[in-house]
Amino acid sequence: MIDKLKDRDALTLVGSVLGLGLILGFIGTALAPLPDPIGPAAQQFADGALTTIELTLVAGALGLVLGVVAAVGKRSQVLPVRWLADLYVWIIRGTPLMLQILFFFLALPAIAPQLQLSEFWTAVLALSLNVGAYNAEVIRAGIAAVPSGQIEAARSLGLSSLYSFWDIVLPQAVRISLPPLANNMVALLKDSSLAYAIGVVELTMASSRVQAESFRPDIVLPTVAVVYLLLTTTFTQFAAALERKLAVGKR
C-alpha cells in the first residue's frame, strides 16, 4: 500500500479527495470576509455545496452500480433481462431529468404511499437512476471493447464465467470507460442543481435564496458559478489522475 502511494498520480488521487474536503470545509471561511451579500450568507453557500456533493457522491455511487447491472443486463442471453435493461435505458434517456425528479417527488407518493422518502432521497433516487442509464451505455461499450483473447485466456484457465467477468472483464471495461464515466459524474454534479425544484437546499437553491434576499444576482450567481467550477475541477482532476494511475497495465 505504501509503495502504491509513492507515485505522483496516487498523490493526486488522495489530494483530490482531501481537496474536496478542504473546499467544503473552507468555503464558509473563505466567503465570510467578503462584502455583503456574500459574506453574511457564507454558511448558506457552504451548506448548499455540502448537499450538492452529498447528492453527487451518493447518486454517483448508486449510478455506477446501476450502470454495471444494466450494462450486463443489456448483454444478457436471457431475453426478458435484456428487454428490461433496454426499457430502463430507453425511458430514462428519452425523458427529461426534471420530469423524472418531479415524477418521483409527486407521482411516486401517489402510487406507493407507504414509501416515505425525504426530498434528499427522492433526488438521490431520480439522479442515480438517471446517471445509471447513461453509465450503462458507457460500460456496455467498455465491456465490448475488452479483447476476446483476455476472456479466452481466463476461461482456458478454468475460471468460471462469473470470475472471468469480475476479475478480468469488469476491471478492464471500467478502465476503458473511465473518461466518459467521469464525464457523466461531472454532468451529475451539475444536474443535481435540479433537486432545487423539489426543495432540496443544495448549492443552487442556496444561491437562489441569497439572491432573492439581496436582489444582487449580478454578484451572487457568479459566486456560485465559481464554487461549482471549484467542485467540478476537483472531480475532473480526480478522474484524470485515476485514469493515469489505472493506465499502468494498459498497452
Next chain:
Amino acid sequence: MRNGKPIIQVENLRKSWGNFTALDGVSVTFNEGEVVCIIGPSGSGKSTLLRSINHLEPHNAGRIVVDGIELDDDMKNIDAVRAEVGMVFQSFNLFSHMTVLDNITLAPRRVRKWGNEKAEKVALELLERVGLSAHSHKYPNQLSGGQQQRVAIARALAMQPRVMLFDEPTSALDPEMVNEVLLVMRDLASSGMTMLIVTHEMGFAREVADRVIFFDQGNIVEQSNDPAGFFNHPAHPRAQAFLKQIKHAA
C-alpha cells in the same frame, strides 16, 4: 519414446462455420507424456482442434474425452477439463491490468482455492523456471513478446495441468525471441509433460516431437511416430508439397 495411456480421445470431431468446414470428422488419441507437434497449412483445422479440446470452440458433432471427462455442454465438465488443460496462445493474452505475479496466481487462487502464500510460492518457482524471477511485479506491457509468452506458459503451468496446449506459441514473436520460448518448451517436454503443439517451427518439431501430425483441409492426412523420417520423406503428396514450400521459404 514415451507412450503412456490415452489421456485425450477425439472421435469423429466435426466443426464448421457456415460453408467452411474446419474439422471434418477428426479422430485421434493423445497419450500421457507424449509430445505431439501438429503442422499443416493455415486454415487446415489444426488450431481449431486445439481450441476444441478445451471447448473454446464448441464442436458440432463427435466426442472429446479428456482424462475421463466427456466434453459436452455441461459447464461443470468444461471447467473441469479447462482446469486440467493448460493453453498457451499465439498472442499471449496476459491479463493486461495485472502484474506478472497476479496473472499467474489468479487461477490457482480462484479455481484451486489455494491461499495467497501457496499461490505466490508456486508462481515464483515457475517464474524462476522460465527465467523471469526479476519481473514478477511488472505489467505485461513492460515485457518483451518472448518474456510475455514465457509468463503465459508459467501461468498455464501454475494450474498444474495434465496437458499443455500450445497454439502457434512463437508465431507472433520477433525472430530473436523465438528461441527463448522454445527453450522453455524444450525443458517442459523433457520433464515429461503431455504437450500438443501447433507450430510452424519445423526444426523444433523434428527435435522434440514424439509424433508429428499433418493436417490438411480439416483432417489428419498423415501422422508419424518418427519425426525425422516424416520430415525427410513425407508419404502424402500434400505433406510433400507443404514441406517443400517451407524449405524454399527457409
